[in-house]
Every structure is written in C-alpha cells, then in structure tokens.
Amino acid sequence: MQDAKDLNQYKTELRESLNNEFLRSAMDKFAVAYPAARARAFGDMDVAALVADVARAKDVSVGQMDALYAQFKAKAEAAGATVHLARTAHEANEIIASIARENGVKHIVKSKSMTAEETHLNPHLEAAGLNVTETDLGEWIIQLRGEGPSHMVMPAIHLSRYQVSDLFSDVTKQKQDSDIQKLVKVARRELRPKFVQADMGVSGANFALAQTGTIGIVTNEGNGRLTTTLPRVHVALLGLEKLTPTLHEALGVLKVLPRNATGQALTSYVTWITGNNQCAPGPDGKKVMHIVFLDNGRRAMAKDPIFSQVLRCVRCGACANVCPVYRMVGGHKYGHVYIGAIGLILTYFFHGREKAKNLVQNCINCGACKAVCAAGIDLPRLIKEVHARIQDEEGHPLQSQLLGLAMKNRTLFHGLLRAAKFAQRPVTGGTPYLRHLPMIFAKGQDFRALPAIAAKPFRDQWAKLKPLVPSPKLKVALFSGCVLDFVYPEQMAAAVKVLADRGVAVDFPMGQSCCGLPVEMMGERIAARDVAEQNVTAIDASAYDYILTLCASCASHLKHAYPRLLKDTPSVAYNAQQFSDRVIDFSSFVRDVLKVEAQDFMPGGPKTAYHAPCHLCRGLDVHEAPRALIGIGGMDYVQAEEEEVCCGFGGTFSMKFPEVSAEILGKKLSNVEATGAEQLVTDCPGCVMQLRGGAETRGMRLDVLHLAEALAARLK
Amino acid sequence: MKDKEQLVELFKLKAEAVSAVVTPVTSLHQAFEYVVDICEKKEACQLLASGCEEGLSDPAQALCETKQDKVIAAPGLTKKLFKELETAGKGKGFKFIQDGLRNHLGGIDIGFTVVDYGLAETGTLVLASKSEETRLATMVCEIHVAVLPLSKLKATSSDLEDFLLASFTATPDYTAFITGASRTADIERVLALGVHGPLELHILLWEDK
Structure with missing residues (x-):
C-alpha cells in the first residue's frame, strides 16, 4: 500500500524495493513467464476482436448503469435477496456492519474482493467487534501480516515460501516446513474450522446480470463456494460497473478474463448465484442474502467523457504483469489498493490525490499495459490525464512550468539548446558524452553516459544536405524532434542519405519544434496543445505525401495525440487530422514505400x-x-x-x-x-x-x- | 459423428490440461464400480494430502475426530441408483450418504455427481447446485467423481445460454462451472491443487446414447 508523503519519500521507498532481491527475482520470473502463458491460453483466438467485444459491451453497460441497477434490484429482490446501493466506501462498510448486527453475527469469512479492499471493510468490521477471516490463501497471508495486496490476482506475490512458512509457524505454534504443497494444506486445514464457525460470508462478484438478478463469481481455490454456501448470511460487495444487461456479455468477458489474468482457459470455479438459496442454518432453511453495490464515484465517472472507460476494467491485473516499472518495484510501491496502471488511475478517484500524486509520475509511458488490457483501456493516456489534473489542482512544480513555458516559444527553446552547447564544453572532455556533469544534474544519472549537444544542429546543416530531386515521385517533410535535431543530427543526415536517388523530394520545414510529448508527460497540457498547434501550422501537411520521422516517440505522439489535442481548436482541427494521417516512421517508409x-x-x-x-x-x-x-x-x-x-x-x-x-x-x-x-x-x-x-x-x-x-x- | 468425436477429444484434452482424470464408462453401473474402486485404494483420511501430518493448531487438529469412516456422498442420485451404488460397495465398510453433509464438514472421501453439461472448449463441467447437499458434497470431498453424459457435451458456453437462463430464472438458483480441481498459485506462483475444494477431479465420460 503506497502511502508516501512526497516524491522524495516515495523514491526512498522505491530504492528499498529495488534492493529486495527476492522481490526482484520473483518479479523477473513472472514478467518472463506471463506473456508466454497468456499467448498459450489464447492460442489462435482473435484476441483483438475479443477485447473489442469486451470494451463495447462494457461501454454499453456503463452507459446504462442506473437503469441496470434498478432492473437488477427488482429481479434479485423478487428472488429473495436484498439489494443495497452505497454512495461511499464508508456507507458500504456501515451497511455490511449493520447486516451483521441485525443477524447476530460474530464470525465472518471472506472470499476475495478488491471492492472490499477499496472500502477498507475489514478494519471497519473489526472495529465493530466482529471477527473477520480472509480465506483466499494469498489474502489470508497478507491479512495475517497486516499488509495490503501487492497484486490484484496474486496478493502475496511479494512473499517467499520461507516468509509464509515462518508466518504459519507463528499461527499454528508448530514449526512449519517451507514446502509449498505442505503450506497450502496447512492453510486448508486451518481455515476449514473458520468456515464451519462463520455466521456470515462476504464475497465480491465479477458480474451482476440485470436480466435475472444473478451474480457471477470467478475463483480458483474453492473458498468462494464455501463462503457463499456454509454461513447463514451471505453479503456480496461489488462495484456498480459489474452490472451487465444479460448473461451474454458476461460470457464474453469470461472468455478474456482468466486467459488474460493467469493464462487459464477458465478458472476452476465460476459460480452463478440468484436469490436466497437453500441454507440449512438460515431462517426457514434459506440463506439471508444481501447484495451491496458500491458507487464511490462510479456513477459520476460513468458520465465523464474521458474517464468512463476506466469502468471497463475487469480486474485481471494484466496491466501490472507487463509493466516494466511494476516489475522493478513491486505492487506495494505501485498502487495504493488497486495495483498497476489501472491502480495509478483508480487511486486518484477512490483514495484521493494525496495517495495518487507520487504514483502517477511513475509511469514510463511504454504502452505495454494498453496493449495487454482485457478491455482496451487507454491506460497511459489516462495516467497522464490524472497527472495533469493533479497539477492543475495542486499547482504545477516550477521545473515543469518552466519547461512548458520554454517549449511554447520555439525560438527561446532552441536558443536555450544552442546556449547549452557552449555551457557543456567544460564537461565533455572532448568526447561526444557529458563527462563531468555538475552535481545538481548528475544525481543518480551515472548509470549511463549522457550525450553532448551536437556542434551544429540538423536545422543548420539542412541547406547543405537538402538533396536536389528534379522530378520527384513523392514529397516528404522531415520531422526531426529535438533529440535528432540538436543531439544526433548525424542520424537525420544518414536518413537523408538512404532516401537519396530514389525520387523523393525532401523538405525540412524550419518552423517545427519539439513534438510536445515531454511537456505532456510532465502534466503540462496547455503547453502540449500549443506546441502541437505550432507544428501543425509549421508543416503544411496537405503539401506532402508523408511526414517522416526517425523518432518513434514523436511519430506516435504526432499520430495519436495531435488530433485529440487539437480537436477543440476549429482553426487547426482539420490540419491536425491531415497531419496525423501522413505521419510515418522511418522503417515503414523505407521498407514499404521506398521498397529498398x-x-x-x-x-x-x-x-x-x-x-x-x-x-x-x-x-x-x-x-x-x-x-x-x-x-x-x-x-x-x-x-x-x-x-x-x-x-x-x-x-x-x-x-x-x-x-x-x-x-x-x-x-x-x-x-x-x-x-x-x-x-x-x-x-x-x-x-x-x-x-x-x-x-x-x-x-x-x-x-x-x-x-x-x-x-x-x-x-x- | 466425426464432430462429436472431435468435441470429446477436445474436452478430454482441456480437462486433462487442468489435471482432471478423464475415463470413459459405458454405464452408470461401471461408474459406481469406479467410485468404489478409487475409494478402496485411497487412504482413509488422506494424510499427506489433507495436512494431518503437518503441525496444526488445536482446532484444526480436532477436525480429524469428525472424520473416521470412509464416506461417499451422492446426494443427487435417485433412490434406486443410490441403492445400486451402495450395492456396488457392499462389504467394503464405506458409509454412503445422500444428505446431512453439514455433519461432515471436516471432509468426506468422495463426492459423486452426474453433471448437467460439459463444455469442450475449456474442459468445464456445469452442475446445477440448487441443493445445498450437492454443493457441499462437491466442496468438502477429497475426490470429486463426476459423470458427464456425452449427450450433454457442448462446444462452448454460448451453446448453453438458454439452459443457464432457464436455471437463473427458476429462483433461487446456484449453478456451478467446475474446471479441474481446486487450485492456487498464491505462494511463489507455484501451482498447488486442493486448497479449499477437492484435491482431485475425476470425470467419467458416459456414452449414454
């Protein structure tokens, strides 16, 4: 559970994770094993189409959230359940505590519920004098250790068998072996009496079908089945986004969720419960059945044009599985309650900006999460959006503001880069690297040699390099980006050489500036928009067949972000789309257009x-x-x-x-x-x-x- | 017919991939003999599997006393079939039950069911579990033996939407998809079978037509 007060404290905590050898090796193994397991599970299925189906179905459901809730409530109550809507996390906890009170409950068993983690249900129930036992193995382990989950699906992935064996030795007052198979059996036996003793079971749910008032629970261990069967009271706690119109959409999600989460074709158990089932110790032999839906901002989020897609999340945890930063630092440093890319976003909405402000900066923007998401959520973009919002709310750091200001003015920005060329002389030692960085810049940077600013930027070399093409077949505008222009102009020159003698007329429009991705990464939205407008104006897209860039980051930003950034500026919205449509990367251009x-x-x-x-x-x-x-x-x-x-x-x-x-x-x-x-x-x-x-x-x-x-x- | 064979092959492949033991039977009687046979072979209380030999706290240790005889539960069978099952195991000293599973929460040896459907795509069994006894039998048993009539084998869950909706509408309802034995990978991502549910799942493919 990430709780740092400021960025420095957060960095100190990150360092602890980086030095945790067990965590590092466990995470490395997982990062390598997961993609292979996932690929095997999907086999030759059309993953993109399945994901698109989930996204579409979820969007429809989220759009009808209130109506689906009303329908679900009517159906489930007709079947003998009681359905509640909690506006806040506290309200949900109160509702569940009062159900316990009204039914004279003393002992509660829980199966896994991220929603209950979100509301911090356990401490609330314990404060009300109730005895609560987590029964999912991983959840039980972290409950005994007084920790939060470090992964949404594998909550104890940060712990070794030796740590679990020590913990179980404490719990049983017997020396335990470190054999994992034996430890699992110890948990089986230790937890069985808890099930027998419990008066109330609390579960989460993965689906709520409005059509029939049914909840669906996806589990592996079998504790979910015992939790929903043995005790005389069952309370299911779930977010409103789990509502779906019919069984059909749920079965669609079920094709993707287990494969994406753990590389399983299907989990061991999927349990569908409608109404108050047979339960011998219950009143009239029936279960006392309650279903608590949590709003906690979801209804407002459903109406948000940018963030409603967050509610598509099916909690598979894959965004953490592929995240290179999660792999290095682990879940306790990469989320508050919810972990991974989705956790960075949800923390802001469910647990507040104090908890989110450091976390959202720790995204490297590699897009691995977006590519693996079961519901096609544009996670990197939403993380940037949250970062920008927090800066708008709390004030922008000076460094970030200055960068924004400098970038908005191309002449100033390029002037600064040129000035840096002279300032760096004492530190290059005549090499192409910055050898002796002043301490203020060098902190932590010694893991790689940083390049020096080039003697002559590409733009100053262009007049000499521009090839003469008498009757061109293609007209191409080069977009260099700052790094190529000012640090590696020789890479641009090399590209021009590859293009030479192939009938391509090449231009380098001088009004172009930074693509704007760095300022967007810093949460400077206005600067990002302004820079985009400058570039779209500087390069008259309609006059070219392609806009070629050697920088993949620029290319992706120009192509995907520009139409979005400029869509509300009527004077350039059209140009932005024209611009975006022409952007091409070096490799695709050379292989597919030039056909070398x-x-x-x-x-x-x-x-x-x-x-x-x-x-x-x-x-x-x-x-x-x-x-x-x-x-x-x-x-x-x-x-x-x-x-x-x-x-x-x-x-x-x-x-x-x-x-x-x-x-x-x-x-x-x-x-x-x-x-x-x-x-x-x-x-x-x-x-x-x-x-x-x-x-x-x-x-x-x-x-x-x-x-x-x-x-x-x-x-x- | 060819399609059916492929479906059966796929089901077998997928079920075995999740550690289920899949065996063909030609009749329910043969299924009863199978149950009696594995019950005879297995340890009375699966010491190694269930954790009795591990150091346990007192309340967990006390569970042992609730489990003495070998118990086979078959709550879903008709009286006539249940009688046949009992006859098949006559003289072995097993206890056969159809109800009162709550008196056996420490565990039973075998839970026997005839399931409603099978899904080939994932090797899944679909079991209507409105009866609490059925639910408990398949949860607290150490080995779950399930008969899948091949006439009820479908390709995917989409083929079952009508059946499922009919079940969900006949309230209250509890319907279970079961794919392999109970499992976890919560410690170091190492697979372990038999956490809170059955340690083993045996599927008997019954050519019923």
Whole structure:
C-alpha cells in the first residue's frame, strides 16, 4: 500500500524495493513467464476482436448503469435477496456492519474482493467487534501480516515460501516446513474450522446480470463456494460497473478474463448465484442474502467523457504483469489498493490525490499495459490525464512550468539548446558524452553516459544536405524532434542519405519544434496543445505525401495525440487530422514505400540485435519492418529476449526515476549481451541515448545505432 | 459423428490440461464400480494430502475426530441408483450418504455427481447446485467423481445460454462451472491443487446414447 508523503519519500521507498532481491527475482520470473502463458491460453483466438467485444459491451453497460441497477434490484429482490446501493466506501462498510448486527453475527469469512479492499471493510468490521477471516490463501497471508495486496490476482506475490512458512509457524505454534504443497494444506486445514464457525460470508462478484438478478463469481481455490454456501448470511460487495444487461456479455468477458489474468482457459470455479438459496442454518432453511453495490464515484465517472472507460476494467491485473516499472518495484510501491496502471488511475478517484500524486509520475509511458488490457483501456493516456489534473489542482512544480513555458516559444527553446552547447564544453572532455556533469544534474544519472549537444544542429546543416530531386515521385517533410535535431543530427543526415536517388523530394520545414510529448508527460497540457498547434501550422501537411520521422516517440505522439489535442481548436482541427494521417516512421517508409532491396546494400554485415522502441511496436503497431530491414541491409539479425520490452528511457522518466530506469536498462543490455551481437540497432533516438549511454558505462563492446545509420553505412 | 468425436477429444484434452482424470464408462453401473474402486485404494483420511501430518493448531487438529469412516456422498442420485451404488460397495465398510453433509464438514472421501453439461472448449463441467447437499458434497470431498453424459457435451458456453437462463430464472438458483480441481498459485506462483475444494477431479465420460 503506497502511502508516501512526497516524491522524495516515495523514491526512498522505491530504492528499498529495488534492493529486495527476492522481490526482484520473483518479479523477473513472472514478467518472463506471463506473456508466454497468456499467448498459450489464447492460442489462435482473435484476441483483438475479443477485447473489442469486451470494451463495447462494457461501454454499453456503463452507459446504462442506473437503469441496470434498478432492473437488477427488482429481479434479485423478487428472488429473495436484498439489494443495497452505497454512495461511499464508508456507507458500504456501515451497511455490511449493520447486516451483521441485525443477524447476530460474530464470525465472518471472506472470499476475495478488491471492492472490499477499496472500502477498507475489514478494519471497519473489526472495529465493530466482529471477527473477520480472509480465506483466499494469498489474502489470508497478507491479512495475517497486516499488509495490503501487492497484486490484484496474486496478493502475496511479494512473499517467499520461507516468509509464509515462518508466518504459519507463528499461527499454528508448530514449526512449519517451507514446502509449498505442505503450506497450502496447512492453510486448508486451518481455515476449514473458520468456515464451519462463520455466521456470515462476504464475497465480491465479477458480474451482476440485470436480466435475472444473478451474480457471477470467478475463483480458483474453492473458498468462494464455501463462503457463499456454509454461513447463514451471505453479503456480496461489488462495484456498480459489474452490472451487465444479460448473461451474454458476461460470457464474453469470461472468455478474456482468466486467459488474460493467469493464462487459464477458465478458472476452476465460476459460480452463478440468484436469490436466497437453500441454507440449512438460515431462517426457514434459506440463506439471508444481501447484495451491496458500491458507487464511490462510479456513477459520476460513468458520465465523464474521458474517464468512463476506466469502468471497463475487469480486474485481471494484466496491466501490472507487463509493466516494466511494476516489475522493478513491486505492487506495494505501485498502487495504493488497486495495483498497476489501472491502480495509478483508480487511486486518484477512490483514495484521493494525496495517495495518487507520487504514483502517477511513475509511469514510463511504454504502452505495454494498453496493449495487454482485457478491455482496451487507454491506460497511459489516462495516467497522464490524472497527472495533469493533479497539477492543475495542486499547482504545477516550477521545473515543469518552466519547461512548458520554454517549449511554447520555439525560438527561446532552441536558443536555450544552442546556449547549452557552449555551457557543456567544460564537461565533455572532448568526447561526444557529458563527462563531468555538475552535481545538481548528475544525481543518480551515472548509470549511463549522457550525450553532448551536437556542434551544429540538423536545422543548420539542412541547406547543405537538402538533396536536389528534379522530378520527384513523392514529397516528404522531415520531422526531426529535438533529440535528432540538436543531439544526433548525424542520424537525420544518414536518413537523408538512404532516401537519396530514389525520387523523393525532401523538405525540412524550419518552423517545427519539439513534438510536445515531454511537456505532456510532465502534466503540462496547455503547453502540449500549443506546441502541437505550432507544428501543425509549421508543416503544411496537405503539401506532402508523408511526414517522416526517425523518432518513434514523436511519430506516435504526432499520430495519436495531435488530433485529440487539437480537436477543440476549429482553426487547426482539420490540419491536425491531415497531419496525423501522413505521419510515418522511418522503417515503414523505407521498407514499404521506398521498397529498398538487399542488392542496394553490402552483404556480410555484423551480428546485429534489435531493440523495439515502445512507441514503434505498440505506439504504431510496427513490428516487422525494422527487423526485415536489418536483413535487407546485409546485417546478421540475432533475436534477443524481450525485444519489445522498454529500455527504461521514457524521456523525463529517466531523469525523475534514474534508479528504476537504470535497472530496466540493465535487464535490456544483459539480454542483448546474451546474443553475442556486435551491434544493436533501434529506431528511436531516445532509445539510442539510453542504450548507447548504458553500453558505454558498462564498457560493453557494442555499437548502438539508429537503424538509419546502420543502413546508410552499408549502402552500395 | 466425426464432430462429436472431435468435441470429446477436445474436452478430454482441456480437462486433462487442468489435471482432471478423464475415463470413459459405458454405464452408470461401471461408474459406481469406479467410485468404489478409487475409494478402496485411497487412504482413509488422506494424510499427506489433507495436512494431518503437518503441525496444526488445536482446532484444526480436532477436525480429524469428525472424520473416521470412509464416506461417499451422492446426494443427487435417485433412490434406486443410490441403492445400486451402495450395492456396488457392499462389504467394503464405506458409509454412503445422500444428505446431512453439514455433519461432515471436516471432509468426506468422495463426492459423486452426474453433471448437467460439459463444455469442450475449456474442459468445464456445469452442475446445477440448487441443493445445498450437492454443493457441499462437491466442496468438502477429497475426490470429486463426476459423470458427464456425452449427450450433454457442448462446444462452448454460448451453446448453453438458454439452459443457464432457464436455471437463473427458476429462483433461487446456484449453478456451478467446475474446471479441474481446486487450485492456487498464491505462494511463489507455484501451482498447488486442493486448497479449499477437492484435491482431485475425476470425470467419467458416459456414452449414454
């Protein structure tokens, strides 16, 4: 449970996680095992179509939330249940405590419910004098330890068998073995009497079918079945977003949820309960059945044009499973109650901005969560949106405001970059790296050598580089982005070389500036919008066939964010769409438009590994083109493990969280090292900066190049 | 016919993938013999499996006293079939029950059911569980033996929507999808079978037509 007061305290806590060897190795194993298990579970199913179905069905349900609730209540009450609506978490806890009181309950068993974690139900019931036992194995373990969950599906994933064995030794007052099979059996036996003794069972639910007043519960251990069967009172606590019109939508979710959560085709049990079932110790042999729906902001969220999609979440936990930051720091540092990307967002809405303000900054924006989400939620964007909201509410930090101001004025911004070139002289030691950074900038940055600002930006070289093309087949505008323009102009020059003699007229419109992604990442929405407008105006999209960029991050931002950022500015909304439609990445352009061939390049190139930039493979869904070009370019492509996992750069992320960035980078370089490659290519200057700097610091014999450089060097 | 065979193969594959033991039978009588046979082979109280040999706290240890004989529960059977089952196990010293499962919450050896449907896509059994005895028998048994009449094998859950809706509408209702034995991976993500439910699931495929 993340509870840091400020960013510094949060960073200190992150450091503790990074130093926790068990956690690190457990998380690494999981991060590698999960994608394979998920792929096996889906097999040849059309995952994108299934996810789209879930998203559509959930959107429809969320749009009818109030009506579905009314229908569900009528049906379930006709079947003998009592249905409640709690406006707040406290109200839900009160309702459940009063049900316990009215029924003379003393002992409660619980099966897993994230909603009960959200409302902090246990402490509330315990304060009311009730004895509460969690019966899901993981939940029981963390309850005994007085902790919150570190994963939504595997709440005790942060603990080793030895820690569990010590804990069980304390509980049973007997020395316990560390054999996991035996520990599970100990839990089975220790918890059985709790079920027998309990007067009330509290469960969550995954579905509420308005059509019939039925709840559906998805479980593996069997404790959910015992919890809903043995005690004479059953209370189900669930969020309003679990309502669905019919069984049909629920079965659709059920195709995706277990496969995405744990790589299971289906969980051991799916339990469908309608009304007050037979229950021998209950009044008249019937169960006292209550269903408590939690609002806690959900009804307002359902009407929010941006955030309503958050309510699609089916709580599979996959967004944590693939998150490179979660992998490094674990769930207790990556969520308050809800964990992972969705947790960063939900914390703000359910537990307040104090709890969320540090967390939302710890997103590297790699898009892995969005790509794996069972309901197609645009998680990275919503995290940025929450960050921006918190800054609007609490005031923007000076650093972020200054960056925003500087970026809004291109001449000022570029002037600052040019000035930096002179200021850095004492620290480069004549190398292309910043060797002796003043302490204030260097804190935590020594895990990679940072490049120096280039002697002459690309824009100043353009007049000389611009190729003369007499009768062009294509007209292309180059969009460089800041890093290529001011740090790596040679990568741009290499691209121009690859394009030469192919009938492509190339322009570099001088009014272009930063794409604006860094300011959006810093939560400076107004600056992000203003910069977008400048670029869309500077490059007259209609005059070109393509807008080509060598930076995957710029490309993805230009393509996806610009139409959104400018949609409410009538004077440029049209241009923004025209602009977006023309944006293309270097690899796709060279392979699919120019259609270069192997005969254009010298064969016999070095053993070459590839790093897939997040914003290329997920941001633009480009996977094949760059890998194919390595072969076409005469290089010997060797596949590294986890090619499509983030390198740890994330722009401003690596400046803010250098220790996390360094760990992610270390993992990436080790994977590359294992291939024995002499050369590593990628197609994003940010990744080049991170990977080249890391390889340099590590003393690896590895050339890190932009794919454009690698190809240009091998042109015949 | 070919389709049916493929469906059966798929069901078997998927059920076995989640550690279910799948065996064909030609009659219910053969299913009863199967039950008696595995009950005879298994330990009276599955010491290794159920945790008796582990250090337990006093209340958990006390459960042992509630479980002495080998118990087979078959709450869903008609009186006639139940009699047949009893006859099949005659002289073995087993206790056969159809109700009163609440007196056996420490555990029984075998819960026997004839399920309503099977889903090939996921190797799932669908069991109408309105009866509390049926629910308890399939929860507190160490081995759940389920007969799946092959006439009731469907491809996916979508093929069952009508049946499910009819069940949910005949309230109150408790319908269970069962896929493999009870399982967890909550400690170090290591799979362990038999947490709170059955340690084993045996599925008997009955060619009923």
